[in-house]
Amino acid sequence: KAGVTQTPRYLIKTRGQQVTLSCSPISGHRSVSWYQQTPGQGLQFLFEYFSETQRNKGNFPGRFSGRQFSNSRSEMNVSTLELGDSALYLCASSPGSSSYEQYFGPGTRLTVT
Amino acid sequence: AQSVTQLDSQVPVFEEAPVELRCNYSSSVSVYLFWYVQYPNQGLQLLLKYLSGSTLVKGINGFEAEFNKSQTSFHLRKPSVHISDTAEYFCAVSSPSGGSYIPTFGRGTSLIVHP
Numbered sequence: 001k002a003g004v005t006q007t008p009r010y011l012i013k014t015r016g017q018q019v020t021l022s023c024s025p026i027s028g029h030r031s032v033s034w035y036q037q038t039p040g041q042g043l044q045f046l047f048e049y050f051s052e053t054q055r056n057k058g059n060f061p062g063r064f065s066g067r068q069f070s071n072s073r074s075e076m077n078v079s080t081l082e083l084g085d086s087a088l089y090l091c092a093s094s095p096g097s098s099s100y101e102q103y104f105g106p107g108t109r110l111t112v113t
Numbered sequence: 114a115q116s117v118t119q120l121d122s123q124v125p126v127f128e129e130a131p132v133e134l135r136c137n138y139s140s141s142v143s144v145y146l147f148w149y150v151q152y153p154n155q156g157l158q159l160l161l162k163y164l165s166g167s168t169l170v171k172g173i174n175g176f177e178a179e180f181n182k183s184q185t186s187f188h189l190r191k192p193s194v195h196i197s198d199t200a201e202y203f204c205a206v207s208s209p210s211g212g213s214y215i216p217t218f219g220r221g222t223s224l225i226v227h228p
Contacts, residue, residue: 004156033215043203043218056215090156100145100207100214104156 001027004093004105012111018079021108025072025093031055032074033099034066037088037107046089048099049074056099078110086112115140115206119219127227128196134189134222136204146187147205147216148178157203163187174198199226 005024013019025032033056034046045058049068066076072093078085088109092102120135138144145164149157161172168180178189187204201223205216 042220045215045217048215092157098214100216101147101159101162102157102216103159104149106154106156109154 004091004103006089006091006105006108008108009106010109010111012113013081014113015081015083017081018077019081019110020075020077021089021091021110023074023076023091023093023105025074025091026095026103029093029095029103030072031094031097031099032068032072033092033094033102034074034076035090035092036060037090038086043090046076050097050099081112083112086110115144115208115217117204117206117217117219119202119204119222121222122220123223123225125225125227126194129193131192132190132194132198132224134202134204134224136187136189136219138185138187138204138206140185140206140208142208145207145214145216146178146180147207148172148176148187148189149203149205149218150174151201151203151221153200160189160202194224194226196226196228198224200224 007022031050033048048056052068063079068074088107090107092104118137126132147162148160151157163180171177201221204219207214207216
């Protein structure tokens with residue numbers, strides 16, 4: 001099976017812009033989670049989607065949003081980018097209805113200038 | 114609430130030496146435990162997991178971990194490391210919350226293997 005894919009792999013944006021990141025889970029996986037990874041804060045959970053519904057949400061401002069499509073592919077959007085949003089954004093998919101076992105994509109490296 | 118503490122931010126070791134990466138967790142309910150590895154510019158890869166049963170868990174690349182409930186620990190070990198094991202290692206704990214089991218990750222331990 002193909003692994004989790006994320007596009008794009010690298011992205012440079014300017015403060016105030018918005019960005020959309022895409023994630024395709026492993027075939028058959030219905031749960032998709034998003035994480036932000038920075039040197040200062042480590043891995044922080046953003047949100048989780050299961051069957052097109054947001055099931056869990058981390059402690060991030062409303063500028064961070066996401067959605068999941070009927071084919072389980074997911075997108076996350078960050079509006080009004082800030083310098084502090086520079087990070088590696090990781091997507092993970094999980095088999096079954098629980099999300100404890102996660103398979104990660106390679107991530108999207110977002111740089112905000 | 115659950116939390117994970119990785120006691121060492123960095124562990125230097127010589128090639129072919131044994132290594133132990135320490136992880137302690139806190140949770141008020143029964144948990145699932147995981148170790149992940151992250152190589153530079155890559156995502157996390159699952160090394161091993163403890164869900165139930167034997168407390169000694171074997172994973173990929175020769176790693177193993179032991180679940181100790183009384184000490185709430187899940188330390189990762191390898192008897193002989195290689196240069197290629199140089200990477201960031203993350204311990205994670207998962208317990209049921211709102212119908213899912215979103216894991217909480219530790220801050221990571223950087224394993225540096227010297228020739």
